Amino acid sequence: MKKKIDKKISITEHYFSIKKQYNDAILFYRLGDFYEIFGEDAIKVSKILSIVLTHRGKLQNSRVEMCGVPHHSSRVYISKLLKSGLKVAICEQMESAEEAKSRGCNSVIKREVVRVFTPGTAIDDDMISNDRNNYIVSIVIEKEEIFSIAYVDISSKDFFYQSQISYQELYSVLVALHPSESLLSDKLAQDTKISHMMASMNIMMTSYDESYFSYNRSRHTILEHYSIADEKVLDIPNRTTLCAIGSIIEYIVSTQIGNMYVLDYPINRQEMSRMSIDASVIKSLELFETVERKHKGSVISTLDRTITVEGKRLLKTILLNPLCVPEDIEARLDVVEYYVQNTQKRILISELLSEASDLERLVSRFVLGYTKPYDLVLLKHELQNIISISKLMESNISNNPSLLQGIYENLSFSHELFEKLCRFVNDNIEKNADSYYVNITHHEKLNLLNEKVCQLESQVQGLMNEYRNDTGIIGLKITNNNLIGYYVEVPVKYEIKDERFIRKQGLSQVTRYTTVELIQLESEIIACKIEYKNLENEVLSELSEEVKNCSEVLYRLARNRAYLDVLISFSSLSTCYDFVRPVLDNSLSIDIIGGQHPSFLDVDNFMVNDLRFSDDNNISILTGPNMAGKSTFLRQNMMIIIMAQSGMFVPAKSARIGIVDKIFSRVGAYDNISRGYSTFMIEMVETAFILNNATDRSFIILDEVGRGTSLYDGLAIAQSTIEYLLLYSKSRVLFATHYKELSDLATKHKLISCLCLNVKVDDGKMYFTYKVKEGVSDKSYGIYVAKLAGAPKFLLERAQEILSKYELSE
Template sequence: MQLKQQSLIDLPKKKEKMNSKPTPMMSQYLEVKRRHQNYLLFYRMGDFYELFFDDAKIASQQLGIALTKRGKLNNKDIPMCGVPAHSAQTYLSRLIKLGFKVAIAEQLEKKSESIKNQKKNQKIFERDVVRIITPGTILEEPLLDSKKYNFLTSIYIKNGEGSVSWCDMTIGIFKTKNLKNSSLRQDLSELLYKIDPGEIITSEEIINNLLIKEELKNWKNKITLIHSTSFDLKNNNTKIQNFFKVSNTRSLGDLEDSDICSAGALIDYLYLTQKDNVPNILNINIIKDEEFMEVDKISSQSLEIFSRINGERKGSLIDVLDKTISACGARMLKEQIKNPLLSISEIQKRQNFVEHLINENSLIEKIRELIKGIPDVERSLSRVSAKLRNPRDLINVLNFIKKSIKVFTVIEFSKNLTLKKLLPSKKNIDELSSLQKLIEKNIETEPPISLQEGNVIRSNVNLHLDELRNIKDIQKKKILNLQIDYSTLSNLNSLKIKFNNFHGYFIEVTNKNSDKLLNCSEKKFYLIQNTLHAARFQTDELKKISLEIEQSEIKAIELEKEIYFKICKKILENNALINRTSNNIAYIDVMNNYAFISRQRNYIRPTFSGGKKLSIKQGRHPVVEESLILEEKQFTPNDCEIEIDKETWLMTGPNMAGKSTFLRQVAIICIMSQIGCYVPAKSVDIKIIDKVFTRVGASDDLSKGLSTFMTEMVETARILNGATTNSLIILDELGRGTSTNDGLSIAWAILEFIILKKKCLTFFATHYKELTYLKKRFPSISLKTMQIDEWQGNIIFLYKVIDGISKSSFGLHVAKLAGIQDSIIKRASEVLKNLSEKTFQKKDVKNKDEYFEFEDDENAHKKQEIFRLLKKINPDEINPKEALELLYSLKKKLSNK
């Protein structure tokens, strides 16, 4: 949610006189807020983050917390609300999910320095924004979805070309892809769908670019506008060199100018939000189209790969395939499904791992058990790199290393050489073991969540640290003795010495006993506070001891920080090694996941011999099969054999007979084959498919003002323009969004175009039985239908694909099954009978086949020429002789072969 500067605080301008002078703290706040007016400012005040003015009103309303006030400005109360620092992540999470961006202002000054400053009557900490949290720059684990990447995405477009760069700084991933002029809008749409960005940064000039303006409207809630100067080519060249620590951008790969512009802007935004604590990102990955199968947004949605039509993950393909154990494995699996491979050798590498895991059956469960509970080390490392000071991130690194080494050890004892290729080198394992010992030796097993709390570093690590801690222990014993002495002196058994952050150590008695301390002649007790039920006192010796304890604690914590950051430095020096290890574990988890589901569901290894365009024997739809298993039912498998010269299947048959399930099943088996997974079938052999296009089911796009039919035509045009001879096209019920004749004509022409021009694998399901006459002209068409039995006036769907043409669409039977009243069904039968009798009562039509005969291009051209000639003639201006000659001429044109 973009906050507008003018809608925030009525901040007085620097030179503007104020009716009432703000406190030093409020002056400091106003200056910090003035520099961060587009963000909700979480301002650290001791153990709380406080918000003021309009920020407080917004946070109070959105978070449901009390709105109070603190002091006045210009004789008006200052609205204020606050949240405890230890639970701030919960509140931050809610605000980020609502679309707000939050600036975090911390106390920068060391407490020991603050104590010195108090003696000079400077009683406030120095505070400033240390980090800005936006939807694309979240680091905190509770704010992230462990199974998803959280990509910050930068879009740059100029002169019809452009680039998109995206980064998940919690993982250390940075990618860029160039967009070309020819299909820029479509490419951008597909790329953004694949990336699924948490936040998009671009400039106002770019967002108003006519080429992409409509597309970016779909993402308006995720867009953050930045200044156009962030995309400056020269400056960004330098930024990229500095960020990736290279002397020339060419050493990073084939980066084009537009890539440099988009990537540089992204880096600029990382520094804006993370200040000097940007997590380590080691390299940039330049994405090329030729590496992966293309499954566009529409096809992915209609195949329900990542979510069902209703948006739910449950019941989608990924829901069935994702039995990964680790967060890094789940993320890698999703990327593999998004990007099926085109290289047979790369596919077979994955298949080999899966095969050997299945063969060594017991290994599957061992690996799953060992990976269970493994920390998300990539995100822990990013927080260590960003200096978020949560010692538990180091414990995550420790536990990750320990579990990883156990996984590698199990694979090491495997008999299979293929599996051993997954192992890091002995040198790398030794380096990991050294890091494990470093953390174990220095860091407590269960450290506090914040470094500031102390007791993070173990005893016997640093002698001076142990001495400082001993001072605290010795002085605490003195305080216990003082409590006994003061209690005896005052004759008050209820006297207690307590502690809080404001007063330090103090003496507390009930109000009715306060006079005994005030009137004590042997010891000077200073009254420091009265509460409703108690009076609080100090003495010189207690104050001295309290100060000594406080100073020793402060020095101990500062020393702990010094030791802690040295350990962090050593860990980050091995950042690349740990991330490689995490990648290994993710890969092992994904391959083991494929083996697990393949064994569980009896999936098989597909082959890529290329003998046929496609051969699937007893194929099954993995998602439908899964749901049927839960109902203790069996899925009906189907074959699909397509020879090289028989690449088009024309399918007829009623709704509910299983056509759409079969069509989706074919596409899903092809996608699963090319991600390296085993597939639900008895055998599968395919040629590599470069693109999958599906148009299944009717829909409209009201947001763009498109009807069902227009949406259908736009999507079909996309398919016809994008398909190659190596593509897979699935079209279901094309042309039903308009009149019957129009729909039939369009379906006819499109099918013919695919057969003649594209010559690719095509499954064309239709209710237009007339399309089957195309079989006479195109032997490459195979006619298929769904097997149906009729019994006692009812139909039984057998869900089996067979050769032939459907006798009927069985629409009335389906309507009856759906519960339509018998009287309506009866009337519909009468209407259908009348319509059927009239269908072919056309004048001059002797044969039904002849009526639907599709003319070849030559005859069509002759008729168009004759039509043009006739249109030019005016009967009133032509004599009988000319008319007769013209008639002979036209006759001759028609008869010429």
């Protein structure tokens, strides 16, 4: 009986057998110095990356398309694919060709997927934005338009959840988080409103069957991940929230292929004492980007004076989560005031902060096992930077504000790890170096190996001199490359007839030889270098393990340095623009004198305005023509409140603010989440959300409510909205309108006042003063605005005739 001969599996067959396990990702298959991509993946990748598409043999009688990218520059290509909303699975060679042959002549080199890159689970600096968190969010529906969510940034260990939130609240959370990726069921992904929401914010959707989000599966994942016997330890409020938490843990762990650290217990975001900011507030304020989605011109482009990338990320978090406890706010304000008064200390610490890197994400790379040798150099510098900052802070620390003392204490740490890095890490290495990164003066074995390599290389030089003398060829030299190793090279015009020289390679200009002696020296050098490399890797592994063991301390250092950066940036901003320290209390009053919009700090002669709410007045009806400054006035007061409760000094002459728990805004109809709705329907949905969620501590901006329908319908809705807020919500409200009739409410309800934008008309010309005063605008001045816009003369004259008739009829 003949022995059965196994058919050798082809590269393409092996590729597609692995690809089946990662159908939703582009598979990068390692072949030598390249990652190869086959089939439909290759077609897709070649278009996105603009690389050549070729083919490799046939599979089932069909040509197999192929493209590839160099291994050494693959990260650039992976980053581009992630930004295109794709996942990338990295399949590496797990053995050498020789090891594969030892298993059988038809054996294919063993390969395994070692990591899956996705937009929401990447932690690498060249793949995600440095100045914002990189969140992935899991969304589970509880009942119609009621959701529970969990969201994680694995580059910073942030892990939060929210339970039983409405569709509008979900939208607000996503606008604030700006996640890169969402995890949801196939059914939910097909929901038109959800898919439109994700598309409008460019959030990649990853969807799975409903079973992925089941209670039993999620519970099992949580118990296994945290090595606990009962999920009650996490105090998760309901089953749907547990499913959101369990599904996101399972997904993240699956992308890291055995490298995932144990996440911190998730935090209930709804139990944190923070101000709630509606999505429309973030958008209408242009807090982080303009309507054109540009950073320049946004509020944060003016406010951000942070120096570190960690500080920039934290600043956004702080602005999105203002504090609601006066004592906590005052603690921040104390630090800001301290550095306003101590300019020299602020400048010196700022100089040190300018030398900082991104410690938070650096530590995450160590914890997840994606460390490069140069990361040891970065970590050493980071720890030195924190030691220097601590030394600068320690003088007279007992007399510093209590929060600053706490930051100082949290910047202290045992220097054992730092001292090891100083001993073993060689500073003078390239960023992408993978060898000679250990300082051999403190490592006896490496030092001996290095000396031995130097001796062997000296013998190679001696051999070269000997061969020159023996052959009489002055131009003879011994060198090496990665392909053929060491060789003797002579110009092509010389021919060596000495039997010791074995011809190795012939080129147009030179001929290359080897000898037994050279081969022997080469093998010794290679053996030494391999041993050297192995020893270095041992040092890297040992140091990396120590970093992992110290990770909690290192995260603490990173967060407190970032906090210090943010508070110092508040001081720098305040000093630059002469901001004032606000007073925060638990009253329901707001008293802002000489307030200014922070985006117009550099505008000369900007008109400052006042805003007052008290027990005797909590609703102000604001009238005035378009372009007179209503929108700016509305927005500047929202921004001043957010700044004050974030712990910032504010652009005003004085400010006293009774704590605000929620800020709402109904300004314009630009939200892509509401495709298919009329402008008026959007207006009503958003207004209803505000009325159903506002409290007596809320601050509300309403602009032109009721304008999307007929005159009397609109007026009726606007008046009933004000009356509801007055009788039920009892919130502090700025209500901008062109309905002058609403001003009559001020005569009926003492809690309602009227404000207007002052306009001057002289010789038929209108002048905006941008000054807010008590009273009601006498006209809407719509025709004047139309004239400024360049409307035709006929339109202006005819409009004036029609307006005169209406005014006479009244």
